[in-house]
Amino acid sequence: MAEDTTVDAAPDVVDDGVAVTIDGTEVRARKGELLIDAAERHGVYIPRFCYHERMRPVGMCRMCIVEVDTGRGPSLQPSCMLECTPDMVVDTTSEVTRKAQEGVLEFLLVNHPLDCPVCDKGGECPLQDQTMSNGPGESRYIEQKRHLEKPIPISDLVLLDRERCILCDRCTRFASEVAGDPLIHFLHRGNHTEVNTFPDEPFASYFSGNTVQICPVGALTATSYRFKARPWDLTQTESTCQSCSVGCRVAVQASRNEVLRILGVDVDPVNWGWLCDKGRFDFEAINSDERLAAPLVRQGDELAPAGWAQALRQAADALSGALDSGGPVSIGVLGGARLTNEDAYAWTRFAKGVLGTDNCDAQLGDGLPPEVVLGLPRATIDEVCRPGGTVVVVGPDPKEELPVLFLRLRHAVVEAGATLIEVAPARSGISDYATVTLTHRPGEVAEVVRALVGETGQSSDLGGADASAVGRARALLDQADGDVCVVLGRPSVAESADFVTDAASVLQRALPGARFLSALRRSNVHGALDMGLAPGLLPGRVRLEDSGAEFAEAWGAVPATVGLDAHGMLTAAAEGRLSVLVLLGADPLADFPDRHLAERALATVPTIVASDLFLTESSARAHVVLPAAGFAECEGTTTNLEGRVSVLGQKVTPPGTARSDWMIAAELARLMGHDLGLESPAAIWDEICTLAPSHRGVTTDLLRSTDSDAGVLVPLEREEPAPADVDSTDGVAAEDVAEAAVDQAAADDTLEAQAAEAEGVAAAAEQVAAEEAGELAEEAAADGPVEDGAEEAVASRGPATLRFDGIPAVTLAPRDAYSLRLVATRKLYDQGTGVQQSAQLAPLAPGSVLRLNRYDFERLGVEEGSVVRVASARGALRVPVVVDAGVPRGAAAVYVNQPGLAATSLVDAAAAVTEVRVETGIDS
Amino acid sequence: MGLLRGFAVTFRQMFQRPVTNQYVIGTGEKAPKPERLHGRHVLNRYEDGMEKCIGCELCAGVCPARCIYVRGADNPEDDPVSPGERYGYVYEINYLRCIHCDLCVEACPTEAITETKLFEFSFTSREDAVYTKDELLVDDDGMPRHMPWEDWRPGEDEHTSAWMRATSPSGSAAFEGRVAWTGELGYGVRSPEAAQADKDAVTVPADDDDHGHDDHDDHDHGGGDH
Numbered sequence A: 001m002a003e004d005t006t007v008d009a010a011p012d013v014v015d016d017g018v019a020v021t022i023d024g025t026e027v028r029a030r031k032g033e034l035l036i037d038a039a040e041r042h043g044v045y046i047p048r049f050c051y052h053e054r055m056r057p058v059g060m061c062r063m064c065i066v067e068v069d070t071g072r073g074p075s076l077q078p079s080c081m082l083e084c085t086p087d088m089v090v091d092t093t094s095e096v097t098r099k100a101q102e103g104v105l106e107f108l109l110v111n112h113p114l115d116c117p118v119c120d121k122g123g124e125c126p127l128q129d130q131t132m133s134n135g136p137g138e139s140r141y142i143e144q145k146r147h148l149e150k151p152i153p154i155s156d157l158v159l160l161d162r163e164r165c166i167l168c169d170r171c172t173r174f175a176s177e178v179a180g181d182p183l184i185h186f187l188h189r190g191n192h193t194e195v196n197t198f199p200d201e202p203f204a205s206y207f208s209g210n211t212v213q214i215c216p217v218g219a220l221t222a223t224s225y226r227f228k229a230r231p232w233d234l235t236q237t238e239s240t241c242q243s244c245s246v247g248c249r250v251a252v253q254a255s256r257n258e259v260l261r262i263l264g265v266d267v268d269p270v271n272w273g274w275l276c277d278k279g280r281f282d283f284e285a286i287n288s289d290e291r292l293a294a295p296l297v298r299q300g301d302e303l304a305p306a307g308w309a310q311a312l313r314q315a316a317d318a319l320s321g322a323l324d325s326g327g328p329v330s331i332g333v334l335g336g337a338r339l340t341n342e343d344a345y346a347w348t349r350f351a352k353g354v355l356g357t358d359n360c361d362a363q364l365g366d367g368l369p370p371e372v373v374l375g376l377p378r379a380t381i382d383e384v385c386r387p388g389g390t391v392v393v394v395g396p397d398p399k400e401e402l403p404v405l406f407l408r409l410r411h412a413v414v415e416a417g418a419t420l421i422e423v424a425p426a427r428s429g430i431s432d433y434a435t436v437t438l439t440h441r442p443g444e445v446a447e448v449v450r451a452l453v454g455e456t457g458q459s460s461d462l463g464g465a466d467a468s469a470v471g472r473a474r475a476l477l478d479q480a481d482g483d484v485c486v487v488l489g490r491p492s493v494a495e496s497a498d499f500v501t502d503a504a505s506v507l508q509r510a511l512p513g514a515r516f517l518s519a520l521r522r523s524n525v526h527g528a529l530d531m532g533l534a535p536g537l538l539p540g541r542v543r544l545e546d547s548g549a550e551f552a553e554a555w556g557a558v559p560a561t562v563g564l565d566a567h568g569m570l571t572a573a574a575e576g577r578l579s580v581l582v583l584l585g586a587d588p589l590a591d592f593p594d595r596h597l598a599e600r601a602l603a604t605v606p607t608i609v610a611s612d613l614f615l616t617e618s619s620a621r622a623h624v625v626l627p628a629a630g631f632a633e634c635e636g637t638t639t640n641l642e643g644r645v646s647v648l649g650q651k652v653t654p655p656g657t658a659r660s661d662w663m664i665a666a667e668l669a670r671l672m673g674h675d676l677g678l679e680s681p682a683a684i685w686d687e688i689c690t691l692a693p694s695h696r697g698v699t700t701d702l703l704r705s706t707d708s709d710a711g712v713l714v715p716l717e718r719e720e721p722a723p724a725d726v727d728s729t730d731g732v733a734a735e736d737v738a739e740a741a742v743d744q745a746a747a748d749d750t751l752e753a754q755a756a757e758a759e760g761v762a763a764a765a766e767q768v769a770a771e772e773a774g775e776l777a778e779e780a781a782a783d784g785p786v787e788d789g790a791e792e793a794v795a796s797r798g799p800a801t802l803r804f805d806g807i808p809a810v811t812l813a814p815r816d817a818y819s820l821r822l823v824a825t826r827k828l829y830d831q832g833t834g835v836q837q838s839a840q841l842a843p844l845a846p847g848s849v850l851r852l853n854r855y856d857f858e859r860l861g862v863e864e865g866s867v868v869r870v871a872s873a874r875g876a877l878r879v880p881v882v883v884d885a886g887v888p889r890g891a892a893a894v895y896v897n898q899p900g901l902a903a904t905s906l907v908d909a910a911a912a913v914t915e916v917r918v919e920t921g922i923d924s
Numbered sequence B: 001m002g003l004l005r006g007f008a009v010t011f012r013q014m015f016q017r018p019v020t021n022q023y024v025i026g027t028g029e030k031a032p033k034p035e036r037l038h039g040r041h042v043l044n045r046y047e048d049g050m051e052k053c054i055g056c057e058l059c060a061g062v063c064p065a066r067c068i069y070v071r072g073a074d075n076p077e078d079d080p081v082s083p084g085e086r087y088g089y090v091y092e093i094n095y096l097r098c099i100h101c102d103l104c105v106e107a108c109p110t111e112a113i114t115e116t117k118l119f120e121f122s123f124t125s126r127e128d129a130v131y132t133k134d135e136l137l138v139d140d141d142g143m144p145r146h147m148p149w150e151d152w153r154p155g156e157d158e159h160t161s162a163w164m165r166a167t168s169p170s171g172s173a174a175f176e177g178r179v180a181w182t183g184e185l186g187y188g189v190r191s192p193e194a195a196q197a198d199k200d201a202v203t204v205p206a207d208d209d210d211h212g213h214d215d216h217d218d219h220d221h222g223g224g225d226h
Helices: A002-009 A035-041 A095-110 A126-134 A170-179 A209-214 A277-285 A308-326 A341-355 A370-375 A403-414 A445-453 A467-478 A498-510 A525-530 A544-555 A566-574 A595-604 A661-671 A681-691 A700-704 A730-747 A749-783 A785-797 A854-860 B002-014 B058-062 B103-107 B162-166 B196-203
Strands: A018-022 A025-029 A065-069 A074-078 A088-091 A158-160 A184-187 A194-197 A220-222 A235-240 A249-255 A258-264 A296-299 A302-305 A331-335 A390-394 A419-424 A436-439 A485-488 A515-518 A580-584 A607-612 A624-627 A636-639 A644-648 A820-825 A850-852 A867-871 A876-883 A891-895 A915-919 B041-043 B068-074 B086-094 B113-115
Touching (some): A018 A035, A035 A088, A065 A095, A074 A095, A095 A126, A209 A220, A209 A277, A235 A644, A308 A331, A308 A624, A308 A661, A331 A566, A341 A661, A390 A445, A390 A467, A390 A498, A403 A419, A419 A467, A445 A498, A485 A498, A498 A515, A525 A636, A566 A595, A636 A681, A644 A700, A850 A854, B041 B086, B058 B068, B103 B113
Parallel strands (some): A018 A088, A331 A580, A485 A515, A580 A607, A607 A624
Antiparallel strands (some): A018 A025, A065 A074, A065 A088, A158 A220, A235 A249, A249 A258, A296 A302, A296 A624, A636 A644, A820 A915, A867 A876, B068 B086
16 A cells, blocks of 8 residues: 555655656656555645545546546546556646546536535535536536435444435445445446445444545435534544544534534544544433533432532542541542543542552453553554564454454455464454464463463463464464564453463563553553553552652652552452542443452442442442543543553533543542642643653643644653664754755755655654753752662663563463353443443444354253353353354353343452353243 | 803704604504515425425525524424425524525525515514524414514515525526526415516616616626626
């Protein structure tokens, strides 16, 4: 693809371009660049409908036809199908071109209904715009137009109006080329050609909403936006999607203080303009009637509305009381992945600096230890999806949990020749694209990984994986071109995180150059961990024991001991050792893997303070509920799974008196006699930049500069897994780059564009380096001699941030032959509030059945779909059972957090794996 | 002394005939209004009773005073409000802002909104000044609804947006007098405004064309027949 070429060509500025003349101006096109792109890059926009820069050209619509002379005289050619060749002469405005384009438009409009006033695309429609700019001006067509039934729903989210369709092939290409769900296609022939789904097969793709965004007419419209507004009603702000941790850039569009639509923004390092349907359509939850608009305070069995003063006072009294009676360790703060970075920092500072408790965890026992997430050499999405690279996926199904990462991985494999090795407890959405999929028995992922890297010990059965597949995967890994990247996450919540940690240790040891991309799912969980919302951590990816002194100086105090994680806190709560549990947008009853423990914890803990958007199952049990501002309602920054910090935009006001979480933290601190001195998200960010070692230099100015559209990777100075000779400071390096670029440009002045680009980048880098140096100097001056050692460390190779050094191998008792091991995974649509509060998405949650391998299924001797009893040491459930070839023998798979099935009530969070027995012959 | 001199003017004026024209009060009559006067809006219906408004918001988009608020909605399949997929679910005009420029009428693709000649209406509260669909939409007989504070006289609903009915597609004189609009409940298909040539023939002597030609609608036809 074009962008690949540019990336490859940029560093060594070799002139492999071709000279073409566009409208009388000679320009330099890149080798293999399409004429339509070259023209656009040089300011000449050629009209088009079917061409889309993120998909292969097809030349369907003929709108981009221009007069081209390649030495054989001028002729009309579609510029989207034409690569630039030397000395090509193009005229995009000639009389012949104009007449051809008018003709194309006249033909396209023959059957177009021109119902622009009722069409959702009206006002932002490329067909409308180009008819005005390039059309004939008057119609000669007076005959009856084609009439078809309209609109017809092709999925639950997308409506199709075939009359308006101009057969550009964008949606169908997207479905097959990008999403890999070829469920819409051209049907019939000639004048009867239409786009449609196959009979009885809806366009049930997780990415269907993208077709609405790329449709150049109003043929595909979204049910949630249908007739809601016209483009001129909408105002927009750019933000980052908070539905998962991929961090897709979006445009949030609103009218009259109501978010009405989310569109994907094309940023190169992350989402390429695509969004998943959850991210695109779950904005309806923002406008839900069930949003909390005022604080609630428990009076007996009821939660009654109260004023902020009363609610905060009650929460502060509970916290003070807990401090007095049980000390800081009797307070726990659970959750924080919904928060912005600033909110998370404020809460960390409140919890660790004011309350003095280290019992903080942004994860709910369903993720990975923070040192694994933050302490391994981290990969970017671009590095993972490097053309020709090799990726190992050890973790959850990216299609269900991180859909746009799935699109990028799929593209890397299908279009860019990457090799993907999947290690998973059951086949997943990415298995179809994996070169090799190794399915392992639950709890034995590390065995498979050991076999994969050739470290196999005594265990001969390879964790249940197929020996030949392991052999093939090993060969692929040996042949890997360049460093391997690993996508690392928690594949199933029914088994301990230790197994993945073990697998990560093995991979880190065996593949020294490997980089890791975290696959934790919750929106800003990486930001919350960066900000120290985890036991033993402080903001900036540092340990309490390493950097406690510095933070104690800045904050006044830090916790004396390392606290409890989510599992520890809930256990302590259940045992009566916690007095106050603060839930920061956390719903442990739904999300913690062990429902029984969560139940007991919430029933036992004397006071629960919840900050939430909705009254969830857990926050409904709270004693004080504080309404918080959510996505599109507050300013701040967020961090995605790469560690990329991007700016969130506020577009609407929160409902009622709901407010940002940082304000809640600051108010509670004030009521307890501490002034945090936090006044705005910007001020908090400034404090983060100063204090958090990994975030040094990531100033607000840098984040908001136009070069940082996609966000800024932190830390600015990335740690290389294979250390290179670092003897020059960054500023010099940047200067060198700039000079080299400028020299090169001087040598060949036809490359001015690239040179300018390089110069810009270098200048930005230089500025950052200078700022950083300035800050360090300031710090040194302020800190005095005590900090000299630390400062030296900072200056030489950055602050001592978290580092994962591996763990010893984890062993697992062999499986009881009568039991099956549970695999509990997630689906994109579940019982989460974002989905459930969006009218269009709520019905899409599939529910859960028990999936078994045919071998295990046949042993049961029941009909497909009949209800069985699944029992673990913790509890029992009744659930329909079906055959799934993707589940390995000896495993039983369910989806968690689905309507009608509390799968987590089977899981014991303290056990390594969850063994279940399936009993038939029960009365349904 | 100066004071007396000043008052002398006052006293002198007291005995002169007032320049003010009595309008309605006193006479009970309204002065005749030009055919193309822009007054209070109505939302029309088709002859079968369906609403003409499709909620497209073009009127709101073009309004220079930003006084129109429209929201569309999906037509209920069993009981459609307007023909087609979409109808005007919310329609509000704030008459404290409206400048009666008639651009909304010009923008409307379905002739749903037109202006009557009524301008004698005033309110005692801001709420009254915001006309919603209940007030703007014509009644079941196609007649404009009469608010208590509006002084309707016979004929004021007759010539709604007459200038529009004289305007021809693309401004071409070839279309003059041709009906290109749909009928309205209660009025049927309104007749086009008299063609310019006909008007000229009636109001102006044939030999003297340029002088004394004070017709206000002169430029509407852009000198098509000059």
